[in-house]
Every structure is written in C-alpha cells, then in structure tokens.
Amino acid sequence: MKKVLNRHQLSALFGFCLVVTFLFSPSLYAQDDAASDQAAAAEATAAGEEGPCGPGDPDKGKQLFNQNCAACHALNRKMTGPALANVASRLIEEEGLDCEWIYAWIKNSSGMIASGDAYANRIYEEYNQAAMTAFPTLSDQDINDILAYTEATPPAPAAPAAAAAGAQTDAGASGGVSNELILGALAMVFALLVMMLILVNRTLRRIAEANGVVLEREKAEKGLPLWKAFAQNQFLVLVSVIFLMLGAAYFAYGWMMQVGVDQGYAPIQPIHYSHKIHAGDNKIDCNYCHSSARVSKHSGIPSLNVCMNCHKSIYEYKGNPEGPSAEDLAMGYTNEFYTNEIKKLYKAVGWDEENQQYTGETQPVEWVRIHNLPDFAYFNHAQHVTVGKIECQTCHGPVEEMEIMYQYSPLTMGWCINCHRETDVQMEGNDYYEKIHAELAKKYGVEKVTAAQMGGLECGKCHY
Structure with missing residues (x-):
C-alpha cells in the first residue's frame, strides 16, 4: 500500500518552504555603509595647506597644474619634463635652491638658462636642450598653489580591472547575499511548491477513490482531422500555395539584396580606438587624423606618428572626474583598459616611456578595414569633403558617439x-x-x- 502524507506532514513541508523563503529573502540583507563611510572619510582628508614656499591651496593648484603643467609633467613619473612630486622640497633640500629661484624659473626659464645658472643649464642639457615654456602670467601665489598640490601625496595607481571587479564581488558578498544564491533558493522553493501540489493532487484522488467517487475526463467527440479538412478544400490549398510562393520570393529577394552590404560591420581592432573619447569628449577634428580626405581619393589610415603627437605626453587615461559610467564598466571600458591600449601604441612605435625616446623597434599594426566599396565603384573623398563640403557624419554617422567604429550607412x-x-x-x-x-x-x-x-x-x- 502506498504511503500518503497526512495533514500534519503537509503542514510541516509547507512550513519548511516558508522558512527557506524567509532565510534567503534579499530584503533581509542591507548594505553595510560603514566601509563606504570610511572610504569617503579617507578621500575627504585634505592635504596640508602650508607649502615649502608659503601657504597654498592644493585644490586650486591642481586646476592650475592641469591647465599649465600636465602636458609635459606628471607627479610621479618622468615625461617630457621631470616628475614634479615634492619638487620644491627636493630643490630646496637637495640642490640648495630657494623659492625665488623657483619663481624665476617658472616665469622665465630661458632667461635663467641664458644667465648661466648652473642648475638651469643642467636641466636644459638633460632634457634634450628643450627649454620649458615660460609662464610670466602666473603670480607667486599661483605658483605656491601649484607647489602645495605637488607636495601632496601622489595618488596610488589605479587597480587593474580584474582586481577592481574582484573587490566589487567581495564587497557585494560581504554586504548581502549574491544573486546566484538568491536565484538558487527561489528555484528550490519553486520545486518544493511543485512537489506539494503533486502530493496534494494524489492525496485528493485517493480520498475520492476511497469514498467511491469515480473521476473521468470528458472525451472529445471525434471529427474530421484538420489537415484532411484542409486538403479537401481546393480553394484554401490554392490560396495557401500562392501566399507561400509570394512570401518565399519576397524573402529570397530581400536576402539577395543584402549580399555585399556590410551595414553595421564593427570589427575588433588590434588597438582599441574610441572615437567617442577623441572626436566626442576631446573635440578632435576628423580631418586632423584623416588629413588625406581633404586632398585625396582615400581618407587613409592615420599614421601612428599622428597618434604620438598627443600621446607622447598623454601616457594614461584619467577619464571623467565623475568616473566611468555603468555602461562602460559593464563593457570593461575602465581607465586601466584605455591606459593599456596606450601601452600597445607605445610598443608598436617603439617608444621608451622612461627615457622619452624612440628605440627603433617598431611593430606593424594590422588594422581591419571597415568601409570598403567594390572595385568597380569610384568614390573621391576630396570631391565630397573639400568641394562638396559634406560633413563626415553624413556618410559615417555620429562618429563622435561611437566607442567602436562601425559602418553606419549601407553604401x-x-x-x-x-x-x-x-x-x-x-x-x-x-x-x-x-x-x-x-x-x-x-x-x-x-x-x-x-x-x-x-x-x-x-x-x-x-x-x-
């Protein structure tokens, strides 16, 4: 005789389901804000305002540094010019210079070199005899602000994307139950509910059979099968055949018309290049990189030397002050990702970051062509760009919004x-x-x- 669950067993099983649902409910777990509060407090810690040459505002100094110095200098690494972290303290303590010398050097470096100053000429010789740009408009207080910023502790390098992702995962695990665990708990609860319904159905049937109740399903009246009724109607068969033939011809024509049309084609390039950052955020004119489009049939692939015009000084991507968007993070477009792509550029052109010079060891970059007209079709970029004054976006779409370049028009x-x-x-x-x-x-x-x-x-x- 088969065993049937009584009402007490069913109640216990139902109570177990409720307990499981209660334990794994995501609403019971709230994020612990203590860690985020500590991080915010750490970020809010301000550097001292007293600089080596007098009081200065580090926040204002950062703005002045980015406007006047960042093109050639970084805080913690050598670029076109030397690293500037704690530069005033080093010059005063190690070289025996004073603040007046620093003011004079920043405002008129060429004059200091011409005057025969020993340290000025040493720096001039060390950095390829390239005199620093003079900044006569900067006041002594502006320079104090910049020095106060350089005296602040340089920011730690950004963690790799994988480490950041792992940190986010750990933070999520410590602050609440992971989504996978919640989904697993819900799946188990759903399975238990299905088992309960099956058991209840069987129990009710056995009770009905024990009381002499016979359960029968109504049998549907047998009629002519649908396919046979359709086959016997010649008019419906004819109309269906005509519609099928027209539909097949329509889809065949549409498929054949797409042969050779690569609209939407977006290949992965060996070095990731974001038109959204260059043409969008930085407002770089298309013709600066694709200069041959104004005078030639082809727009041409920009030489890597064109890239190095800027990237000799731009060695890392710092992004927007508010940080990457959620969409960029989901796609893996972090500051670390873009910085690694700049390293690929350096490797291709043979650029030595530390010594700021070319090594001569170059590697070709195998770019993948996106827009490619048939050989029997003639198109002249100069005729459209220079003579016709057609905007690039007319054919290539909103390139300033494209993270990955793709063929916008059918061509x-x-x-x-x-x-x-x-x-x-x-x-x-x-x-x-x-x-x-x-x-x-x-x-x-x-x-x-x-x-x-x-x-x-x-x-x-x-x-x-």
Whole structure:
C-alpha cells in the first residue's frame, strides 16, 4: 500500500518552504555603509595647506597644474619634463635652491638658462636642450598653489580591472547575499511548491477513490482531422500555395539584396580606438587624423606618428572626474583598459616611456578595414569633403558617439543616388561650379541645383 502524507506532514513541508523563503529573502540583507563611510572619510582628508614656499591651496593648484603643467609633467613619473612630486622640497633640500629661484624659473626659464645658472643649464642639457615654456602670467601665489598640490601625496595607481571587479564581488558578498544564491533558493522553493501540489493532487484522488467517487475526463467527440479538412478544400490549398510562393520570393529577394552590404560591420581592432573619447569628449577634428580626405581619393589610415603627437605626453587615461559610467564598466571600458591600449601604441612605435625616446623597434599594426566599396565603384573623398563640403557624419554617422567604429550607412548604389538627388550643390566658396551652376539653374528654373542635375546620376561618374 502506498504511503500518503497526512495533514500534519503537509503542514510541516509547507512550513519548511516558508522558512527557506524567509532565510534567503534579499530584503533581509542591507548594505553595510560603514566601509563606504570610511572610504569617503579617507578621500575627504585634505592635504596640508602650508607649502615649502608659503601657504597654498592644493585644490586650486591642481586646476592650475592641469591647465599649465600636465602636458609635459606628471607627479610621479618622468615625461617630457621631470616628475614634479615634492619638487620644491627636493630643490630646496637637495640642490640648495630657494623659492625665488623657483619663481624665476617658472616665469622665465630661458632667461635663467641664458644667465648661466648652473642648475638651469643642467636641466636644459638633460632634457634634450628643450627649454620649458615660460609662464610670466602666473603670480607667486599661483605658483605656491601649484607647489602645495605637488607636495601632496601622489595618488596610488589605479587597480587593474580584474582586481577592481574582484573587490566589487567581495564587497557585494560581504554586504548581502549574491544573486546566484538568491536565484538558487527561489528555484528550490519553486520545486518544493511543485512537489506539494503533486502530493496534494494524489492525496485528493485517493480520498475520492476511497469514498467511491469515480473521476473521468470528458472525451472529445471525434471529427474530421484538420489537415484532411484542409486538403479537401481546393480553394484554401490554392490560396495557401500562392501566399507561400509570394512570401518565399519576397524573402529570397530581400536576402539577395543584402549580399555585399556590410551595414553595421564593427570589427575588433588590434588597438582599441574610441572615437567617442577623441572626436566626442576631446573635440578632435576628423580631418586632423584623416588629413588625406581633404586632398585625396582615400581618407587613409592615420599614421601612428599622428597618434604620438598627443600621446607622447598623454601616457594614461584619467577619464571623467565623475568616473566611468555603468555602461562602460559593464563593457570593461575602465581607465586601466584605455591606459593599456596606450601601452600597445607605445610598443608598436617603439617608444621608451622612461627615457622619452624612440628605440627603433617598431611593430606593424594590422588594422581591419571597415568601409570598403567594390572595385568597380569610384568614390573621391576630396570631391565630397573639400568641394562638396559634406560633413563626415553624413556618410559615417555620429562618429563622435561611437566607442567602436562601425559602418553606419549601407553604401549601396541606391543610397548614393538618393543622396545625389536630394543634396544641393554648395556654392559658397566654390568658384569652380559658379558658371556651371548659373547655367543649370536657368535651365531647370531653380535657385539651387542638386548633384543629380549636375550629372550625378550618369553611370560614368561612379563606374569607370
């Protein structure tokens, strides 16, 4: 005889489910704010305001440092110029100089070198005979503010992304139950509820059978099968065949029209380059890197020397003051990630960070081409960028918002033809088109002539 759970056993099982649900409820675990309060207190600790040359404001000094010094100097490493952490204390204690010498050097370094000052000339020779930029507009108090900032303890280097992620995981584990544990508990509770329902169903059936109650399911009346009824209706069969053939032709045409169209193509490059940071945040003009687009058929791949124009001095990415967004963190785009990509650039061009010079050991970067027209299609960047004055975003989309560059437009023949039909020729400063435009405008009876009216739809313009 099969064993049936009585009501006391069922009550105990139900109580066990409630206890499990209660124990693993995420609402019972609140984040412990003590650690975050301690971290905030540590960050809020301000450096002393008394500098080696007098009182100074480190916060104001940081702003002045970033505006005037950060292009060539860092606090704790050598760049174009020497590291400036505790620079005033070192010059006073180790070199026997005074604050007046520091003021004079910052305001007019070339004058100090020309005067024959021994230490000034030593620095001049050590750093490739490149005199420091003079800052005559900085007052003594401004310099004191900068020195107070350099005397503050340099910030610790950012932890690797993996360590940061591990710290976040540990923090989450210490502050509450992990999501995996909660989901596991909920799955166990759901399984127990299913088992309870099955047991209750079996128990009720046995009680009904013991009392002589017969449970029968109503049997559905048998009729003609649906497929047989459909097959016997010739009209429905004909209509269905026609719709299937039209649908198949429509999808086949759509699939064939996508052959060779790479819209949305976004390959992973050997060195991650963020157009969002360069063209968006830093407002770098597209033609600065792709300079050949103004005078050549091709826009060209920028030389790595163009990158080094800035990255000789920008050796790490510090990001926005408020830190990376949640979306960037989810994708792994941390300050450490971008800094590592700069290191890849240095390795490719053979740049020695410590000695600030090229080693001559270069490595080619195998960039992956994104926009690639067929060989039988002719396109001239200079004709569109310089003569036509077309913005880069017209074809390439909002590049200033793209973290990873991708093909924004389909670049199909129909897309180009529609652009020629809708785009008016820009006449301002285009003397080449002035006479042609006047004659065509008279011919078509319009004020503005489109590229199509100037022959932009002729086959030989793009296919040669």
